[in-house]
Amino acid sequence: MTTLYELEQHDDFIARHIGPNEADTAAMLQTVGAESLDALIDSTVPASIRLPAPLAMDASRSEAETLAYLKTLAAQNTVAKSYIGMGYYDTIVPPVILRNVLENPGWYTAYTPYQPEISQGRLEGLLNYQQMVTDLTGMDIANASLLDEATAAAEAMTLCKRSNKLKSDKFFVGADVHPQTIDVLKTRAEHFGFELIIGNPYSELAGQEVFGVLLQYPSTTGEVGDIEALIKQAHAQKALVCVASDLMALVMLKAPGEMGADVVVGNSQRFGVPMGFGGPHAAFFATKDAFKRTMPGRVIGVSIDSHGKQALRMAMQTREQHIRREKATSNICTAQALLANMAGFYAVYHGAAGLQTIAGRIHRLTSILAKGLQQKGVQLLNDTWFDTLTVVNAPASSHPTINFRHFANGNIGISVDERKTRADIAELFDVLLGAGHGLDVDALDAAVVAEGFSGIPSGYKRTSAFLRHPVFNSHHSESEMLRYLKRLENKDFSLAHGMIPLGSCTMKLNATTEMLPVTWSEFADIHPFAPQEQTVGYRAMIKELEDWLVEITGYDAISMQPNSGAQGEYAGLVAIRRYQASIGQAHRDVCLIPSSAHGTNPASAAMVSLKVVVVECDANGNVDVADLRAKAEKHAANLSCLMVTYPSTHGVFEQDIVEICDIVHQFGGQVYMDGANMNAQVGLSKPGKMGSDVSHLNLHKTFAIPHGGGGPGMGPIGVKAHLAPFLSSHAVTPPDGVALGNSAVSAAPYGSGAILPISWAYIKLMGxxxxxxxxxxxxxxxxxxxxxxxxxxxxxxxxxxxxxxxxxxxxxxxxxxxxxxxxxxxxxxxxxxxxxxxxxxxxxxxxxxxxxxxxxxxxxxxxxxxxxxxxxxxxxxxxxxxxxxxxxxxxxxxxxxxxxxxxxxxxxxxxxxxxxxxxxxxxxxxxxxxxxxxxxxxxxxxxxxxxxxxxx
Structure with a gap:
């Protein structure tokens, strides 16, 4: 008889997640000729890798219980007023976009638009995004988004190297570029053999023979510098110029493309996408027409269908790496499609006039703050600004619910955003100057208007028009916007319509319960560099997820920083190369890759300067063990690693996987196991127990994060203990438990933190x-x-x-x-x-x-x-x-x-x-x-x- 306790503990979430019921399962087993599910698994998964006991994890929890517990963790976070800036800002997500896109399975469960005939809605949204980016940056062409601003800057650096005929391996980075961007550039440059020169571009660029230059506009301290002169100077020195910028600033500032920039990158987050502890957000990447063929990422293009009707498709994409492999221009095969669509819809909803109102208001509030501080004798680092002031030796800067950016020299940064009001500026005066300061915001505002007081230099005020297309001038009421979003949604096929049976992509249920916490303010409205005492709940949730993934994978440590599967591959290979360098084996530069591997594998290997040697597969699709042994022995002196997918890319459990790992170790190499097919391992086997040293995990596949029409994703890596000291840290906010000093692979310490509650909830619900x-x-x-x-x-x-x-x-x-x-x-x-x-x-x-x-x-x-x-x-x-x-x-x-x-x-x-x-x-x-x-x-x-x- 079932006890009351068992009834209380009963929850059928597992049955709701898993499609076939018991009767269906029995019928299916009969069709496949298996006496039981256990018998099927025994005949499918090699005994040599089977786990001797179930996972040492809790049992399934109910949906109500899971959300209640997660609420207790969320409550440990403090949602403060953020003035930190650095590329991340409070924003207002228009509710019509929040409810009908971010929280709508018709948008977030769709797959990458490789079948464009049933993807016309999101393709139109992404085309809008590209148009928005090219308009605001003044460039010829933009892609459909990248992962974050820092990695977009790293891709810009490599584009400059590919496109410049100079023999130099030096790349100049302005010291006033965001520190997280410099951190990621250090990692990328090290493994490409580039030399970074970090300095003041106004005084140190002259005479440098560099293949490229990266400038921040406005700078990380808020300055609107004379970058047009720098661009001319760099071009005279035969360098290409990348500008990292801010779309909201570009509403009011002269476009970098009008000043001759070759590449413009940045983050579209403040166009209606929550900060989310660092992501997911759509980075933008725009360049000149001359460089379009080497631009990373996906590009949406216009074509026609068989009736001559206009139709959209992916025109260029780094899915080309499946053909070009190690010769691909980038290993990035994904985008931030859902977030790019949100940012594009934000521009559609507000239009040029609406954006000018928002940007103008941000700048006016910043100018009021600047004027008041100057009247009180407070020194500002810069006499130009859009939304950010740096206060020299701030008189007071501590407040429990207000976050400033704190510099090592005692200065503080204050970045104003769309959410801030006149009352917030008055509060800042109180915090910075103390009671009795005598400043009146209304009086200061009147003076700002009367004097034309502004932080934008006259030569840098935007005069060019933007967003003139009808789509940006037709949907400004909520009725119009709602209907536009619904029209686009109706053009697309998603999991809301039916099965998406894509091999290697795991389009499983994204349960509503798992999705709900993403938009909770305690997760959505946290800056990635907020003080640690304000992110206790976030970090506790992440630590639980890391512990579960350690148990599931058999590895010893997890890094949550990589924000895509390809980024995870890269991070894993970086850890291997760092480890080998630490033991005097930096010369190991050969990577063995089976001919069946994902195209990202050889492309990722090339990004850390590994030489790819292809291992053949046999007639059954398995790795040819004899060929592997011969090539491992041939390259033993220089063997760095093997990249292998398990189960194989051919969809089978190879019987010899343990021997394959042993062979690589025998000849001095490490084993990188691609985690794309982890959906066939969880609970049955562990990559860390069969000989693998490192794997990435596609949380957007195995662990229920939705694909979002082509992104977001997360690709954390698991490593064995000897590789753990070589995981990526972060220059601004080092992740817990990671060795300090290792440069980063992504802009935020925990990658796209806002979507980690999805995988946390999935594991908690399933047990x-x-x-x-x-x-x-x-x-x-x-x-x-x-x-x-x-x-x-x-x-x-x-x-x-x-x-x-x-x-x-x-x-x-x-x-x-x-x-x-x-x-x-x-x-x-x-x-x-x-x-x-x-x-x-x-x-x-x-x-x-x-x-x-x-x-x-x-x-x-x-x-x-x-x-x-x-x-x-x-x-x-x-x-x-x-x-x-x-x-x-x-x-x-x-x-x-x-x-x-x-x-x-x-x-x-x-x-x-x-x-x-x-x-x-x-x-x-x-x-x-x-x-x-x-x-x-x-x-x-x-x-x-x-x-x-x-x-x-």
């Missing part, structure tokens, strides 16, 4: 048993799909007992040879059936990699399998000549309403086109554009909103 069950069900779901499709499509790779891991690859190449129908045609046809396509042509060209995750119920798995089987029958009709090879539902897919309203002259019916087998008219998902013409887009590269003239 030890739930996490293991999720892994087992992910493996069952994948094998169920594989078994159902195996009669109709060749399955490319299987493990030792004919099983796959949590994903499977079906081979379309024989069908293409027989019918002309390829994997792209199947991907587009799946849209007509109401599905996002699996991963196309990775890791093997001409294939589809399918991953259902544990969250999809049997009904949805069957719907997908039925669709794939129906598509196979359609292919058969093409093979048999029933439908012409050049005019059939597959090559014409996807079908839209445009197809129905135009004349129909096709050898198949309209019903077959838009309501194929199993698709109900009452639940139809309609793509909004037809097949996009990529060739047209490549030949007519347009990466901004249509010209204003085109609307006339």
């Amino acid at each position: 030890a048993a739930g996490l293991q069950r999720a892994t087992e069900m992910a493996i069952l779901n994948a094998n169920y799909i594989m078994q159902r499709l195996a009669e109709h499509y060749p399955v490319l790779f299987r493990g030792a007992n004919g099983r796959v891991a949590h994903e499977c690859i079906i081979d379309i190449r024989p069908l293409k040879a027989a019918s002309g129908v390829d994997e792209s045609d199947i991907a587009k046809r799946l849209m007509d059936y109401g599905f996002h396509a699996p991963t196309m042509s990775f890791p093997v060209a001409g294939t589809l990699m399918i991953e259902p995750t544990e969250s999809e119920p049997k009904e949805e798995l069957d719907r997908f399998c039925d669709a794939m089987i129906a598509i196979r029958e359609e292919i058969r009709k093409v093979q048999e000549g029933v439908w012409p090879a050049d005019n059939n539902p597959l090559v014409n897919a996807p079908h839209t309403l445009d197809d129905l309203v135009n004349a129909w002259e096709r050898p198949y019916s309209q019903t077959e086109a838009v309501f194929p087998q199993g698709v109900s008219p009452t639940a139809k998902y309609w793509p909004t554009v037809n097949r996009i013409d990529n060739v047209y887009g490549d030949r007519n590269l347009v990466c901004s909103c249509p010209s204003v003239d085109s609307y006339r």
